[in-house]
Amino acid sequence: xxxxxxxxxxxxxxxxxxxxxxxxxxLDLVYHFFQKIxxxxxxxxxxxxxxxxxxxxxxxxxxxxxxFNTYLYRVNINTANTYFKRNKWRNMLHLDQVPDxxxxxTSQDRQWRKEEVWAAVGQLPKKQRLVVMMRISQALPFKDIxxxxxxxxxxxxxxxxxxxxxxxxxxxxxx
Amino acid sequence: xxxxxxxxxxxxxxxxxxxxxxxxxxxxxxRYAQALKRSQAxxxxxxxxxxxxxxxxxxxxxxxxxILMEGSYYYSTNIISDQDExxxxxxxxxxxIIEQEEDIWMAFSFLDEIEYDKIxxxxxxxx
Numbered sequence: 641x642x643x644x645x646x647x648x649x650x651x652x653x654x655x656x657x658x659x660x661x662x663x664x665x666x667l668d669l670v671y672h673f674f675q676k677i678x679x680x681x682x683x684x685x686x687x688x689x690x691x692x693x694x695x696x697x698x699x700x701x702x703x704x705x706x707x708f709n710t711y712l713y714r715v716n717i718n719t720a721n722t723y724f725k726r727n728k729w730r731n732m733l734h735l736d737q738v739p740d741x742x743x744x745x746t747s748q749d750r751q752w753r754k755e756e757v758w759a760a761v762g763q764l765p766k767k768q769r770l771v772v773m774m775r776i777s778q779a780l781p782f783k784d785i786x787x788x789x790x791x792x793x794x795x796x797x798x799x800x801x802x803x804x805x806x807x808x809x810x811x812x813x814x815x
Numbered sequence: 816x817x818x819x820x821x822x823x824x825x826x827x828x829x830x831x832x833x834x835x836x837x838x839x840x841x842x843x844x845x846r847y848a849q850a851l852k853r854s855q856a857x858x859x860x861x862x863x864x865x866x867x868x869x870x871x872x873x874x875x876x877x878x879x880x881x882i883l884m885e886g887s888y889y890y891s892t893n894i895i896s897d898q899d900e901x902x903x904x905x906x907x908x909x910x911x912i913i914e915q916e917e918d919i920w921m922a923f924s925f926l927d928e929i930e931y932d933k934i935x936x937x938x939x940x941x942x
Binding site (some may be wrong): 663667668675688692693697720775776804807 | 818819821825826831834835839841842845849898
């Protein structure tokens with residue numbers, strides 16, 4: 641089986657088949673990433689498509705300065721961030737649907753809907769939003785998150801701490 | 816269960832798969848559609864530039880003073896400014912012809928032939 645580097649180099653020499661091989665290899669990872677962000681399957685598929693179209697353009701000039709995996713995460717994150725910005729008003733509307741904290745079920749078993757969580761995450765400042773997004777949807781270690789987002793591990797932790805605190809208060813769980 | 820685990824649990828039931836071949840087909844179609852759109856946008860832009868350039872050149876050319884005379888356009892900046900002078904000259908010429916010609920009707924028919932009816936009208940009005 642060919643490595644990512646070999647596939648990318650073949651693609652850079654003009655082989656679309658090599659690019660399709662990369663798509664087959666990473667489709668699940670990309671699609672699952674967006675499935676966690678949006679409740680709409682079609683939207684998740686569209687976002688995955690956007691990622692691969694971006695890759696098709698960008699990989700022609702890829703210089704292997706970082707691992708392909710890391711690069712792919714960055715493209716995912718940027719696409720998700722654009723999606724959040726585009727849907728800010730819609731997210732705000734979703735947030736309005738979150739029950740008033742005075743009436744919310746604060747029991748340990750209370751489970752949120754994906755829309756509620758992402759509506760709250762969408763309200764965070766960019767850095768916090770990206771770190772929280774990577775941590776809760778991908779369960780990545782802070783070191784990897786820092787590497788992907790070009791920040792230190794400590795900075796990733798601090799951003800996560802502030803972000804998750806805000807999400808907690810937005811979701812009405814102050815326990 | 817802590818808050819982070821509860822959040823992760825929210826996303827735990829997302830494990831559907833896509834058919835890779837179907838996805839690749841859609842992706843290829845989308846890529847071609849995007850490339851087509853891009854080339855159409857470039858063509859549109861170029862066409863707009865050409866129209867603009869032709870428009871500017873045409874405007875500059877027409878601005879030289881295109882005048883419709885006897886079914887033809889003439890481009891000259893002198894025509895308008897010299898028009899009065901020319902008119903006087905032709906009037907004098909017409910009078911000279913009328914005076915010199917023994918048969919005044921011959922003169923009138925000549926002027927009528929060259930469609931110079933100013934003097935003819937004038938003399939008709941006077942009579």
